[in-house]
Amino acid sequence: xxxxxxYALRLGDDALILSHRLGEWIAAAPQLEEDIALANIALDLLxxxxxxxxxxxxxxxxxRDEDALAYRRDEREFVNCQLAELPNGDFGVTMARQLAFxxxxxxxxxxxxxxxxxxxxxxxxxxxxxxxYHRDHAAQWVLRLGDGTDESHRRMQSGLEEIWPFVDELFxxxxxxxxxxxxxxxxxxxxxREPWDSYVGAVIARATLSVPQPVFRGRGGRQxxxxxxxxxxxxxxxxxxxxxxxxxW
Amino acid sequence: xxxxWPLWEVFVRSRRGLSHIHVGSLHAPDAEMAVRNARDVYxxxxxxxxxxxxxxxxxxxxxxxxxxxxxxxxxxxAYRHPTFYEIPDEVRHL
Amino acid sequence: xxxxxxxxxREAEFNAIIDADGRIEPRDWMPEQYRRTLIRQIAxxxxxxxxxxxxxxxxxxxxxxxKRKAILMAKVQDEAGHGMYLYSAxxxxxxxxDELLDLLHAGKQKYSSIFNYPTLTWADIGAIGWLxxxxxxxxxxxxxxxxxxxxGRAMVRICKEESFHQRQxxxxxxxxxxxxxxxxxxxxxxxxxWWYPSLAMFGPPDDASTHTExxxxxxxxxxxxxxxxxxxxxxxxxxxxxxxxxxxxxDLRWNAERGHYDFTQPDFDELFRVIKGDGPCNRQRxxxxxxxxxxxxxxxxxxxxxxxxxxxxxxxxx
Numbered sequence: 001x002x003x004x005x006x007y008a009l010r011l012g013d014d015a016l017i018l019s020h021r022l023g024e025w026i027a028a029a030p031q032l033e034e035d036i037a038l039a040n041i042a043l044d045l046l047x048x049x050x051x052x053x054x055x056x057x058x059x060x061x062x063x064r065d066e067d068a069l070a071y072r073r074d075e076r077e078f079v080n081c082q083l084a085e086l087p088n089g090d091f092g093v094t095m096a097r098q099l100a101f102x103x104x105x106x107x108x109x110x111x112x113x114x115x116x117x118x119x120x121x122x123x124x125x126x127x128x129x130x131x132x133y134h135r136d137h138a139a140q141w142v143l144r145l146g147d148g149t150d151e152s153h154r155r156m157q158s159g160l161e162e163i164w165p166f167v168d169e170l171f172x173x174x175x176x177x178x179x180x181x182x183x184x185x186x187x188x189x190x191x192x193r194e195p196w197d198s199y200v201g202a203v204i205a206r207a208t209l210s211v212p213q214p215v216f217r218g219r220g221g222r223q224x225x226x227x228x229x230x231x232x233x234x235x236x237x238x239x240x241x242x243x244x245x246x247x248x249w
Numbered sequence: 250x251x252x253x254w255p256l257w258e259v260f261v262r263s264r265r266g267l268s269h270i271h272v273g274s275l276h277a278p279d280a281e282m283a284v285r286n287a288r289d290v291y292x293x294x295x296x297x298x299x300x301x302x303x304x305x306x307x308x309x310x311x312x313x314x315x316x317x318x319x320x321x322x323x324x325x326x327a328y329r330h331p332t333f334y335e336i337p338d339e340v341r342h343l
Numbered sequence: 344x345x346x347x348x349x350x351x352x353r354e355a356e357f358n359a360i361i362d363a364d365g366r367i368e369p370r371d372w373m374p375e376q377y378r379r380t381l382i383r384q385i386a387x388x389x390x391x392x393x394x395x396x397x398x399x400x401x402x403x404x405x406x407x408x409x410k411r412k413a414i415l416m417a418k419v420q421d422e423a424g425h426g427m428y429l430y431s432a433x434x435x436x437x438x439x440x441d442e443l444l445d446l447l448h449a450g451k452q453k454y455s456s457i458f459n460y461p462t463l464t465w466a467d468i469g470a471i472g473w474l475x476x477x478x479x480x481x482x483x484x485x486x487x488x489x490x491x492x493x494x495g496r497a498m499v500r501i502c503k504e505e506s507f508h509q510r511q512x513x514x515x516x517x518x519x520x521x522x523x524x525x526x527x528x529x530x531x532x533x534x535x536x537w538w539y540p541s542l543a544m545f546g547p548p549d550d551a552s553t554h555t556e557x558x559x560x561x562x563x564x565x566x567x568x569x570x571x572x573x574x575x576x577x578x579x580x581x582x583x584x585x586x587x588x589x590x591x592x593x594d595l596r597w598n599a600e601r602g603h604y605d606f607t608q609p610d611f612d613e614l615f616r617v618i619k620g621d622g623p624c625n626r627q628r629x630x631x632x633x634x635x636x637x638x639x640x641x642x643x644x645x646x647x648x649x650x651x652x653x654x655x656x657x658x659x660x661x
Contacts, residue, residue, distance in 0.1 A: 090638070144278070152641055236405060249518060
C-alpha cells in the first residue's frame, strides 16, 4: 500500500476502532442523556472512518472498499494507535481516553484542513467541527469527575493513569509522516504535542487532577503491533462478516 | 431513594426568522451539560440554530382556568403527587 | 361553592374538552384515575424504548458492514431519545424520571413483553425493525391524537423518526432473502421466531382486556387491541410476499367477505407468562438495566457535587 493510502488508513483505523469501543457503551451509560451523547460521538467517528477507509482503498487501487478493509484485515494489518483499542474500563477510563484522543484529533484535523491533498483537507474540514465537540464533552466530564466527589476524583485520576502510557505514541513521527508532511499532505504528529499538552494540561489542572508519569509506554500501533485486547475486539467485530464470504448485507 | 439531576426545559430555534419552540425536557446536573445534552437529544437530525435551556423550577406557569377562585391551591403543586405511589396493602396509615 | 360542587364543575369542563376532541394540558384539572392511567402508560412506553435498546444493541459490535453498523447505532440512539421524550411527557404529570426508574427496577412498572425475547442472529435485527417496529407504529400513530397534549406531541415526534426504523428492518431482510442460501435461511428463521410475539404486542383480545373502555372514553386509546392487531396483519402480509419470506401461520389467508386476513392468534398464555416474568430474557434485561444504573451512580453523584460546588462559589462571589 502506498504512503498516502497508509496515512489515510492510520487515521481511519483510529476512528474505526474507537467508534467500536464507544458503541459498547450504548445501553450501559450512567444516564440516558449520556447514552445519546456517546452514540453521537461513536457515529461521528464511524462516519470519519468510512470516508477515510474508502479513500485509502481508492488510493491503493486494489479494489478494496471500506468493508474489505474493516472486516478482512488481520490484527497485524491494522495501523490504529493503541490508545484507541484500550478496553473501556469504567466511565473515568473512557473519559480519560476521550480527552486524550479527541484533543489529539482536534489538533490533527485543524491542521489537516490545509492539506495539499484535497480529499484529506475536505475530510478534516468536516471532522474538526465534530471533534471540537467531542473534546469539549470529554473536558466537561473530566472536570466534573475530577472535582466532584472523593470517589470520582480517585476514579478519574485512575483513568488518567490507565491511558497515559499510550499518549506518547500519538505524537511519534516516522519516515512516512516525515515525507508526507514535507509534501504538505500529512500533519507532523510531533508538532501536535505542545498544543495538546497545553489544552489537556489545563483541563487536568482545573479538575484538581495530576498529569501521570508512567514508566511504561505503549508503542507500535502504526506498525501493526497491538495490545492483546485488539485480537478480541476484531474477533467480535469481524466474525459474522467473515462467516459469509462474498455476501452482501 | 436515588437523587435526580434537575429537570430542564428545552427550547430550540431551528432557523433564523423563527422563534424558539418548546421541544421537551431533559435531566442535567448544570446549565453547561444541559445545553450540550439538548443539542444531542433535540437536534440530532439537523443543526439547531439556537438552543435555550431553562431549569423547570424557574418556570412560572399561568393557570389555564382564569376563574381562579375554583382552583384549589393544593392542585397547584406541579411536581409532588402522593396519590401516584402504589402502596402495598399491608402498609397501614399511609 | 363547596369542594364537591367545585370538583363537579372542573370534571364537567374536563369532559367537555375530551368530548370536543380537545387536548388536556399539564396544568389542567384532571380526574386522578386519568392522571394515574397516563403516568403508567407513558412510563411503561418510555421503559419499553429503553429496554428495547438492549436486544438491538446486542448486535452493534457484530454488525457485518459499516453501513449496517451506522444504521443500527443510529436506531438504538433514536430509541434512547424516544425514551427521553416520553419520560419528559410523564414528568409533566407530577412525577420524576427517577421515581419511574425506581419502579421499573423494582419490577412494579413494566415494559413491552416483546423485549424479553433474545436476538439470536443478525436477521433478528431485521425482524425487529420490520415486525416489532411495524407493530409499534400501528399502535403509535393513533396515539398522536391522544387527549393528553404532551403525550400526543411526543408521539408525533417519535412517529416521524420511527418510519426510518421499519424501513431499515424491511430492507435488511430483503437483502438477506435475496442473498445466499444461508442468509435466506437466517431471515426465515428470524421471522419464524418473531411473528407471534409481535402479534402479542397488541395485548390480550378485547374480551379479556379490562382497561380498554375507560381509556377509549378518555381519548387515551383510539382503537381496540383486536382492531390494531388486524390492521397490522393486513399491512404486513403483502410485505412478506415482497420479501419472499413465509409467515409461520398455515391458516393465514385473505377473507374476501371480511375484507381482512384470517390469521391464528398468538398464544396469550405465553404472553401472560412473559409479562409475569417467565420470558427468556426478563431477568437478563432487568439485571443489565439495574447494573448500568448502579454502576453509573458515582458519575451522577460527581456531577451533582460539582454543580453544588460551583453554585456555592457563585453565592460567595455575589
